Amino acid sequence: MxxxxxxxxxxxxxxxxxxxxxxxxxxxxxxxxxxxxxxxxxxxxxxxxxxxxxxxxxxxxxxxxxxxxxxxxxxxxxxxxxxxxxxxxxxxxxxxxxxxxxxxxxxxPGPCAVINGLVLSGMPPDKFIFWGFLSKKSAQRKNQLRELKMFKVTLIFFESPYRLYSLLKDIDEILGDKEVAVVREMTKVFEEVKKGRCQSLLEYFKDKKVKGEITVVVDNR
The missing domain is CATH 3.40.1010.10 (Tetrapyrrole methylase, N-terminal domain)
Structure with missing residues (x-):
């Protein structure tokens, strides 16, 4: 078996x-x-x-x-x-x-970063789309976000700490100043949930060196 x-x-x-x-x-x-x-x-x-x-x-x-x-x-x-x-x-x-x-x-069954990130985000959990990792390239990533823009549901992504800021910029440009939660290092010592409008998160993460595994949750309603 x-x-x-x-x-x-x-x-x-x-x-x-x-x-x-x-x-x-x-x-x-x-x-x-x-x-x-x-x-x-x-x-x-x-x-x-x-x-x-x-x-x-x-x-x-x-x-x-x-x-x-x-x-x-x-x-x-x-x-x-x-x-x-x-x-x-x-x-x-x-x-x-x-x-x-x-x-x-x-x-x-057991732990799942998608569900745990959604639960911690405070975003509407009734309808959501999980995409996994968006493209590493900004142009392709923006096209993927354009595909998702029509779906008025919660969106969930995985992202590398090295591309988090770029992803937030693309979300702001394509989806608008949506409410976003960045959930980092879940269940670990330095677990962090940072939630706010996309532009406020851009300001928060602008000069930060982010580490760890990241789940990004977007309220696209």
Missing amino acids: LFIVATPIGNLEDVTLRTLKILREVDFILAEDTRKAGRLIKAHNLPKKRFLSFYEHNERGRIKDIITLLKQGKNIALISNAGTPLISDPGYKLVRRCLEEKIPLTSS
């Missing part, structure tokens, strides 16, 4: 009893970064496991071997570097193949 297992997005204590049981009992763990996965295993005193690297650039080539192991009766857990697998992370092609091959699978 394939187990799709959510892992902490920051605080290593944010893990369910079921997830720990699965990680303790499976034969293999598919991980984007085996070193990070190893730290999680060590933090919870779990037995050492055989890790198989599984990331964006080797996913397609790995699937055949993984399917073979699953058909042999092996139990395999799929985890990402943080949060819920498949959400801006590899895995959906494997899940789709398992469904096609009628291989049993299940999920162990």
